[in-house]
Amino acid sequence: MQDDYFDHEADIGIIGRGKTIEECFSSAAHVMFSIMSDLSDIHPISTFSFIFDEPNVELALVTWLNLLLAKSNAKNIIFSQFKIIRQESQWIGEASGEQWNENMERGTDVKGATLTMLSVKKINDEWEARCIVDV
Amino acid sequence: MDLSRVKQIDEFKWTVADKELPILFYGDKDLISGLDEKVREQIINVANLPGLVGNAMTMPDAHWGYGFPIGGVAAFDANAGGVISAGGVGFDISCGIRALRTNLFLSDVLPFIEKLADSLFRAVPSGVGAGGNLLLTKPELEEVMQEGARWAVKKGYGVLEDLDYIEEKGCIDGARPSYVSDHAKERQLGEMGTLGSGNHYLEVQVVKQILDRSAANAFGLTENQIIISIHCGSRGLGHQVGSDYLITLAKAAEHLGIQLPERELACAPILSKEGQQYIGAMHSAINCALANRQIITALTRSAVSKIFPKSHLETLFDVSHNTCKREKHPIDGKIREVYVHRKGATRAFGPGHIELPKNYISVGQPVCIGGSMGTGSYILAGNSSESNQAFSSACHGAGRKMSRRQALKIWNGKELIKELANQGIYIRTKSMRGVAEEAPDSYKDVHKVVEVTERSGLARRVAFLKPIACIKG
Numbered sequence A: 001m002q003d004d005y006f007d008h009e010a011d012i013g014i015i016g017r018g019k020t021i022e023e024c025f026s027s028a029a030h031v032m033f034s035i036m037s038d039l040s041d042i043h044p045i046s047t048f049s050f051i052f053d054e055p056n057v058e059l060a061l062v063t064w065l066n067l068l069l070a071k072s073n074a075k076n077i078i079f080s081q082f083k084i085i086r087q088e089s090q091w092i093g094e095a096s097g098e099q100w101n102e103n104m105e106r107g108t109d110v111k112g113a114t115l116t117m118l119s120v121k122k123i124n125d126e127w128e129a130r131c132i133v134d135v
Numbered sequence B: 001m002d003l004s005r006v007k008q009i010d011e012f013k014w015t016v017a018d019k020e021l022p023i024l025f026y027g028d029k030d031l032i033s034g035l036d037e038k039v040r041e042q043i044i045n046v047a048n049l050p051g052l053v054g055n056a057m058t059m060p061d062a063h064w065g066y067g068f069p070i071g072g073v074a075a076f077d078a079n080a081g082g083v084i085s086a087g088g089v090g091f092d093i094s095c096g097i098r099a100l101r102t103n104l105f106l107s108d109v110l111p112f113i114e115k116l117a118d119s120l121f122r123a124v125p126s127g128v129g130a131g132g133n134l135l136l137t138k139p140e141l142e143e144v145m146q147e148g149a150r151w152a153v154k155k156g157y158g159v160l161e162d163l164d165y166i167e168e169k170g171c172i173d174g175a176r177p178s179y180v181s182d183h184a185k186e187r188q189l190g191e192m193g194t195l196g197s198g199n200h201y202l203e204v205q206v207v208k209q210i211l212d213r214s215a216a217n218a219f220g221l222t223e224n225q226i227i228i229s230i231h232c233g234s235r236g237l238g239h240q241v242g243s244d245y246l247i248t249l250a251k252a253a254e255h256l257g258i259q260l261p262e263r264e265l266a267c268a269p270i271l272s273k274e275g276q277q278y279i280g281a282m283h284s285a286i287n288c289a290l291a292n293r294q295i296i297t298a299l300t301r302s303a304v305s306k307i308f309p310k311s312h313l314e315t316l317f318d319v320s321h322n323t324c325k326r327e328k329h330p331i332d333g334k335i336r337e338v339y340v341h342r343k344g345a346t347r348a349f350g351p352g353h354i355e356l357p358k359n360y361i362s363v364g365q366p367v368c369i370g371g372s373m374g375t376g377s378y379i380l381a382g383n384s385s386e387s388n389q390a391f392s393s394a395c396h397g398a399g400r401k402m403s404r405r406q407a408l409k410i411w412n413g414k415e416l417i418k419e420l421a422n423q424g425i426y427i428r429t430k431s432m433r434g435v436a437e438e439a440p441d442s443y444k445d446v447h448k449v450v451e452v453t454e455r456s457g458l459a460r461r462v463a464f465l466k467p468i469a470c471i472k473g
Helices: A021-033 A057-075 B029-033 B037-047 B106-123 B138-147 B149-154 B182-188 B213-219 B235-255 B273-307 B404-410 B413-422 B432-437 B446-455
Strands: A004-007 A012-018 A046-053 A077-087 A090-099 A119-123 A126-134 B006-010 B013-016 B023-026 B052-066 B068-076 B083-085 B096-105 B201-210 B225-232 B267-269 B313-320 B322-331 B334-343 B366-372 B376-382 B426-429 B459-472
Touching (some): A004 B404, A012 A021, A021 A077, A046 A057, A046 A077, A057 A077, B023 B037, B029 B446, B037 B052, B052 B446, B083 B334, B096 B273, B106 B225, B106 B273, B138 B273, B149 B273, B182 B235, B182 B273, B201 B376, B213 B376, B213 B459, B225 B273, B225 B366, B235 B267, B235 B273, B267 B273, B273 B313, B273 B322, B313 B366, B376 B446, B404 B432, B426 B432, B446 B459
Parallel strands (some): B023 B052
Antiparallel strands (some): A119 A126, B096 B225, B096 B313, B201 B225, B201 B459, B322 B334, B366 B376
């Protein structure tokens, strides 16, 4: 699926889409990390797990994206593959990627996912997640 | 913005037309008409927050942000139920500009400008995924959060004199590292002394024009002198504090019964448990930012001395533009203590202010305004509170006029670098995307923004600085 964005004057709006809410969250993560590099060149060498509890699906999206950013920043890794499942209010995720190296394309760092223009909704048969990320 | 939705008060002040709200937009007709409608919506939301003192304001460089508009200023009284908002500070807590005054002149530097750009690019890690060469232990990071730039100087990054020319003398009180999450701390261990990306930069500039001779003398500025400016913030720790407390304060607002028109305004009463925790964490991030710019200052000095062994770089001033600070201001004839949010706005203390270094006290605080890598930057001086009625605040830059996505459609990083080199501006970067997003024409006209800043009484122009080399994050 093609990465999709929407305009914001200072920052960048991201759009994730999927047949399920989980696919939609994975897609949103892919779209966000694509701001930082060309993810087709990033290999899934290291994998990290995430678990969190959040009953509100919109806040869950922001929490998921910010957990990914925190781990990638702390480990100096760029993630390119994402999986997440929901079990009631609990979310269990996984992200894979590799350490930044000199040969990788450098885009723009994402500082955090915000609550601005945040929405997670089902439109016809597809889930769509949106928010502004601060760059 | 549709001008029928605002009402002009005087040449440079406007308010909303259809409601009686304590709101001021600073700008001339062109700047106000160029504002996105969202700026109006966002500042109306700010004006409706509990405990607001005076007006909620936008500076002349305002643009659409999240929660508060960028260029937003608002003060709140803790004892009147006033709030502190994570959306009023932003993710890059204490992002700011450190300007370094050098003993070098254009004629010294021009023959070696590309060599100097290379040396700075090697010395200061920049861009996404670029870790620093300094790896902190957790106890060291605790010290950084408590001591700010003083920690960096203690460790040999810079000299004691630098501290006199940093807001709060390099260390803000009230940092509470225990309120900073482990995620935030983990993010910072390898990030000290790094520039980051986006609109951050390390720029070699030449003083092209002096506009206020007496203030320029006080600031030690003269024509053709080389200035080096560092624009960056608190890096991963600040970003994580922003992320963590956005959720915490949004939930706090809900259970404390504060109606938020936009969740990003996430706030809590200043005196609440959550409010105090955020202030403790945010001040820890401010200290991180001050230490970060101090370390970059030392790296810059070392890089410059490799090309110019007799160079001497002094801190002209270091000022943040994403903060909330407790300050005293004259309000309705009385001095009141308020919490001033400045999101993309610079503190600009006027002459005589007790916190100014003694050699600046007669002219006011230096206010460092970053333009774009193609146009230039300004040093302004703060005005007295009779002239500046915005809680001693001024603009922080030119302000974007176009989204990053639109900029990417128009410009190509490589071509832009070539074009700027033809104009005598040498760019060093790891991110062609970043350069395109930061294209000079994606920003408002910095000359216009600072002219309006001056004519509206917020601050006065002292010097115009033209870039000759820029390390883009």
